[in-house]
Amino acid sequence: MSPDLVSTVFGALLVAWGAFTAWRAPRATSRIGLLSGMVTAVVFVLLIRLITPFGGWETWFIYVWLVGMLVIVVSVFRTALVWPDLPWRSDDAKARRNEASGLGFSALLALLCAGTLVLPGFFL
Numbered sequence: 191m192s193p194d195l196v197s198t199v200f201g202a203l204l205v206a207w208g209a210f211t212a213w214r215a216p217r218a219t220s221r222i223g224l225l226s227g228m229v230t231a232v233v234f235v236l237l238i239r240l241i242t243p244f245g246g247w248e249t250w251f252i253y254v255w256l257v258g259m260l261v262i263v264v265s266v267f268r269t270a271l272v273w274p275d276l277p278w279r280s281d282d283a284k285a286r287r288n289e290a291s292g293l294g295f296s297a298l299l300a301l302l303c304a305g306t307l308v309l310p311g312f313f314l
Contacts, residue, residue, distance in 0.1 A: 198251050201238050205258035208234030212265035216272050218289075220280045224269060226293040231262055233300045 208231040215227025238255065280286050 198249070202251055202254045204234045205238055205255055208232075208238075209258040209261035209265075212262045215265060216268040218276070219285055220289060221273065221276045221278050223280070223285075223289045223292060224273070224276060226289065226296050228266070228269060229293070230296040230299065231265070233296065235259070235262065 211227050211234075212231035215224050215231070218224040218227060235258075280289060
């Protein structure tokens, strides 16, 4: 397998994961949980262009990306519909821990992805 194909497949998996995370976000019980899902989706969308090679945008990957973006746009619309009805934090302590870990995971994932993109540049 060529490195371009591996990078394109990895990019497609990230788009699918970001779209799935955005699709689940409006089902959250609080605004913090909803924001953690949407932050994860946005991080993946922003990093896709950096990860996948430019040549990968001419093949099947563009269709995966378009479907992922459509899912994210629909999720943002659904998020706007449920936002006013949600409290900022959950009443349940277990749900609050889950929200905090979800938001922490999103931030850690963003830092790890950014680090893996920046760190190799130091060695070039």
